[in-house]
Amino acid sequence: MGVLIIPLVLVLAWVFALLGWAPPGSLETDDFADSAMRWLLFLPVGIQFIVSGFMHTVFAKSTAKNIGWVTNGFQYEIGFVCWGIGIAGLLAMVRGPEAWLVISVPVIVFLVLAGVQHVKQMAVEKNFKPGNSLILISDFGLPISLIALLLAVQSG
Numbered sequence: 600m601g602v603l604i605i606p607l608v609l610v611l612a613w614v615f616a617l618l619g620w621a622p623p624g625s626l627e628t629d630d631f632a633d634s635a636m637r638w639l640l641f642l643p644v645g646i647q648f649i650v651s652g653f654m655h656t657v658f659a660k661s662t663a664k665n666i667g668w669v670t671n672g673f674q675y676e677i678g679f680v681c682w683g684i685g686i687a688g689l690l691a692m693v694r695g696p697e698a699w700l701v702i703s704v705p706v707i708v709f710l711v712l713a714g715v716q717h718v719k720q721m722a723v724e725k726n727f728k729p730g731n732s733l734i735l736i737s738d739f740g741l742p743i744s745l746i747a748l749l750l751a752v753q754s755g
């Protein structure tokens with residue numbers, strides 16, 4: 600059940616943006632793309648990455664089991680980088696497009712390559728555990744969303 604929250608956070612960010620709700624750090628001059636980007640930086644990049652950091656460290660054993668892993672030191676390193684990305688996402692949220700681009704690059708690279716790794720695990724290891732399969736919604740959905748919004752912000 601917990602793994603369903605990850606794609607839900609991405610969907611909620613889009614729903615809030617589509618409803619026209621002002622995200623934290625918003626400016627009166629923000630258009631839709633700016634607002635949507637702030638929501639993505641707040642929820643799936645900021646809050647969700649911070650939560651993921653806790654899941655990979657504080658709840659390492661149960662998280663590893665949900666993914667189909669065995670807990671190891673590398674999992675803690677993933678947790679630590681998630682904390683850094685999450686905090687940077689929250690900081691970038693209140694900044695402008697330059698900060699959005701800077702935080703989006705590591706998020707996009709990390710998630711796309713993690714998604715490729717999850718797909719490989721499904722193909723080779725037949726690992727279809729929810730933490731390895733349902734996560735693909737965010738692994739590819741968030742990068743696609745960030746790229747689309749970065750392009751919209753730059754052209755707007």
